[in-house]
Amino acid sequence: MVVIENYTGFERVKHVGAMTLAAVLLGGNIVLSKVAADDGMTMRVMVAYRWIFATAFLGPIAIVVEWNKRPKLTWTVVMQAFLSGLLGGSLFSILFYTSVIMTSATFATAIYNLIPAMTFVIAVLLRFENLSFDKVSGKAKVMGTMICVGGAMLLTLYKGVEVHMWPIKINLLHHANEATAHKKLVGESGAFALGIVLAVTSCICYSLWIVLLAKVSKNYPCHYSSTALMSVMGSIQSVLFALCFDREVSQWRLGWDRRLFVVLYLGILGSGIVVILMTWCSQKRGPLFVSVFNPLILVFVALASSLVLDETLYLGSILGGFLIIMGLYVVLWGKGKDMKASRAIILSKGALQKNDLEAPNLDQGPSSTIK
Numbered sequence: 001m002v003v004i005e006n007y008t009g010f011e012r013v014k015h016v017g018a019m020t021l022a023a024v025l026l027g028g029n030i031v032l033s034k035v036a037a038d039d040g041m042t043m044r045v046m047v048a049y050r051w052i053f054a055t056a057f058l059g060p061i062a063i064v065v066e067w068n069k070r071p072k073l074t075w076t077v078v079m080q081a082f083l084s085g086l087l088g089g090s091l092f093s094i095l096f097y098t099s100v101i102m103t104s105a106t107f108a109t110a111i112y113n114l115i116p117a118m119t120f121v122i123a124v125l126l127r128f129e130n131l132s133f134d135k136v137s138g139k140a141k142v143m144g145t146m147i148c149v150g151g152a153m154l155l156t157l158y159k160g161v162e163v164h165m166w167p168i169k170i171n172l173l174h175h176a177n178e179a180t181a182h183k184k185l186v187g188e189s190g191a192f193a194l195g196i197v198l199a200v201t202s203c204i205c206y207s208l209w210i211v212l213l214a215k216v217s218k219n220y221p222c223h224y225s226s227t228a229l230m231s232v233m234g235s236i237q238s239v240l241f242a243l244c245f246d247r248e249v250s251q252w253r254l255g256w257d258r259r260l261f262v263v264l265y266l267g268i269l270g271s272g273i274v275v276i277l278m279t280w281c282s283q284k285r286g287p288l289f290v291s292v293f294n295p296l297i298l299v300f301v302a303l304a305s306s307l308v309l310d311e312t313l314y315l316g317s318i319l320g321g322f323l324i325i326m327g328l329y330v331v332l333w334g335k336g337k338d339m340k341a342s343r344a345i346i347l348s349k350g351a352l353q354k355n356d357l358e359a360p361n362l363d364q365g366p367s368s369t370i371k
Contacts, residue, residue, distance in 0.1 A: 015281055019293040027300035029270035030105050034173035034309055035099045036262040043101065044242035045251050046263060047093040051085075051235035053267020058231055058275065060293040068223050071183040077220045081229040084216060088138045088209030090241065095202035102195030103187025106313065109298045110155055110321040111199040116291055116331050117148040125249040128211055137337035145328030147323055155198055164315045223279050231271070291332055293367025295325040 028055050036046050097320070100108040120141050132138030220226045252259045282290050298321055305311040 004366055016290070018292060019279045020296060021229065022274045022281075023293045023296035024300055025274050026041050027109070027271050027304065028296045030097075030100055030109055030297075030301050031304045031309065032262045032265055033100055034105055034305075036259060037101045039258050041262075042242070042246055042251060043097045044238070045267070047090060047097065048235065048238040048242045049254075049263035050093065050266040050271060051089060051231055051238050053263060055228065055235050056266050057230040057272035058224065058228040059182055061276075062066050062222070062228040062273075064220045066225050070225050071220060071231055074219075075214075077226075077229075078221065079214055080212065080216045082228040082233050083209055083212055083225065084209060085233025085235075085237055087205045087212065089230055090238035092202050092205045092209065094235075094238070094241070095198045097238050099195045099202060101198035102191050102200065104301045104311050105309060106298070106311060106317055106321070107155065108195070108199050109301040109318065110324055111196075111300060113202060113294055113321075113324045113328050114148050114152055114200075115203050115206050115210070116294070116335075117145040119210045120145060120204050120331060120335075122204075123219075123362065124206050127212060128214065132338075133339075137334040137341070140334030140337070141331050144327045144332075144334060147330060149326030149327075151320045151323025151325075151327060152200075153320075154323060155317060158301055158316035158320070160315030160317075160319070163315055163318060165303070165313060166307050168229075175261075185284060227279075269342075292329070295328065330332035 033043070033046060037043065064350070098109065098111070099111075133142065133144070216226055217223075221227075278290050284340075302313060302317075302321070306313045
């Protein structure tokens with residue numbers, strides 16, 4: 001639950017700085033995943049190592065911070081953790097990072113910004129949220145979702161002219177990676193189309209996970225412990241899945257090279273530190289504040305991928321990404337209106353209950369004086 005406080009200017013700067021750092025770290029996940037794939041590492045193995053290191057990092061933190069706060073672990077919580085590890089962990093990561101190498105880092109990140117709109121649609125379909133089309137907030141969320149879909153279609157169907165941003169480029173790729181194998185198998189256009197399907201499917205998985213989080217938080221209200229439990233499930237699932245395809249020791253061997261750096265970054269910085277920063281900001285300023293910084297990931301990835309990954313930025317990507325970001329903020333504005341209305345109702349109910357409690361005391365006051 002978010003505590004409503006009046007923050008000083010310095011505290012607000014800390015919150016913005018924390019979320020900006022989290023966005024940069026998440027953008028680094030996407031850029032470095034392509035570097036690992038270029039080094040010959042499959043996305044399945046990379047995802048498995050990511051969740052292994054994330055578990056090793058978050059587990060001790062959860063034990064120390066929530067030592068005497070954790071409720072009893074039930075089979076319902078374990079099953080929800082399993083689904084969380086699948087939808088928000090192993091399956092999402094494998095689908096999303098594979099889409100990154102089959103399309104481009106910028107394209108996949110732009111699709112990633114569809115998650116809030118997809119979450120709204122899924123929540124309405126599952127009746128976790130009312131459409132409320134008669135309200136301004138409901139109309140804003142529907143309109144924002146339509147703008148996001150339009151941006152995604154523009155991003156997919158329109159390429160446009162090349163946009164050159166840097167006078168000098170640093171290419172970290174050698175183009176002998178998993179994406180090359182996919183393109184040889186289904187062709188250039190086929191690989192891109194498959195990458196689009198994987199990116200959209202990964203966003204659907206992540207949106208389902210966000211909807212599931214409401215149930216998880218209610219049954220097991222210890223964020224660090226539930227996240228660590230999700231990481232354990234995600235690591236088990238991703239390791240078992242990777243072993244079905246990558247059984248050679250050479251695929252799993254880590255040396256003092258780029259592979260080790262990437263998986264350590266993904267597990268510790270890109271997962272562990274990001275979870276801590278986002279949790280802290282969510283507790284201080286609310287989940288809506290955290291969501292507002294999602295477009296920064298796209299900006300960082302677009303700049304970094306065009307500089308170090310030899311990716312060509314097209315006008316269609318810029319226009320489509322802009323529409324998706326605009327639609328995202330329209331959805332978040334509508335969600336913010338709903339949150340303010342709900343908060344006002346809660347405060348009014350609290351005031352009424354307070355008045356009801358004070359009313360008997362007021363009645364007893366005059367009668368005691370008459371006696």
